[in-house]
Amino acid sequence: MTHPALPKDIVEFIDALRSEAAAAVEVDAPSKPEGEWWIDLEIDGMHSNVLWQKSLGFGLYVRENGFGGRPQEIYRKAAEAGARVLQLAAQWRKDAKFHALGLKELRHLLGETQDDVAKALNLDQARISKIENGADMKISTLMDFLAAMGGTLELRARFASFEAPIEPVDPVRRIARVRHAA
Incomplete structure (x- = not known):
């Protein structure tokens, strides 16, 4: 099975993260073109899930594992979503906790x-x-x-x-x- 090419927004999001941090990123493509893409992140011990859908943008899970729940934060723009993940990673480095915006x-x-x-x-x-x-x-x-x-x-x-x-x-x-x- 061939994997679909990553959407431009997801590429921009990953580039924004990697420009500032050594981020481990795994992307799970949807089974249907209009479906949800899952982005699993690890930055300096911080693990988070991001859900991306073309019509909605980026949904960040900042409390717990994202599977089964709704994202706590939603961003339309890749740059803002990436900047927020980097903020979360910086906070995580200080006290190993997620913090609300x-x-x-x-x-x-x-x-x-x-x-x-x-x-x-x-x-x-x-x-x-x-x-x-x-x-x-x-x-x-x-x-x-x-x-x-x-x-x-x-x-x-x-x-x-x-x-x-x-x-x-x-x-x-x-x-x-x-x-x-x-």
């Missing part, structure tokens, strides 16, 4: 500086540093921070028998508050 890491993935975000929020750079390093913040502050970089906040509640998105702030009151503040 923090605001600083998110800002770096998007190529934004603290000054860029500060200008978008009409704050100073020192305040952005405090927000990124803060252990506790208001959800509204986080929503504003993400909006300054073009994003939105989604929260999910997980229970033993189900998980569902939650809306922590009434969207009508939130819009009114943001308009009033402007």
Whole structure:
């Protein structure tokens, strides 16, 4: 059986990893052209799975083995997915743990500086540093921070028998508050 050629996005993803780290990579092709490609990674003792599908992009498994569950993080672009895996590997080298995406890491993935975000929020750079390093913040502050970089906040509640998105702030009151503040 011949193996299909690797899609361009997967090649770009692997190249992004290998440009920065000695990564062991195994790629499992789907049985159907529109199917899911599995990419198994090992970088400095960190093992992770990445799922790629042309219509969805790269799904990173950052909590446990990916088989049987959903990816915790999804990236449309190979460069961003590769950069995130390299962030995870750097964190792994420090304490052999996976870490959720923090605001600083998110800002770096998007190529934004603290000054860029500060200008978008009409704050100073020192305040952005405090927000990124803060252990506790208001959800509204986080929503504003993400909006300054073009994003939105989604929260999910997980229970033993189900998980569902939650809306922590009434969207009508939130819009009114943001308009009033402007």
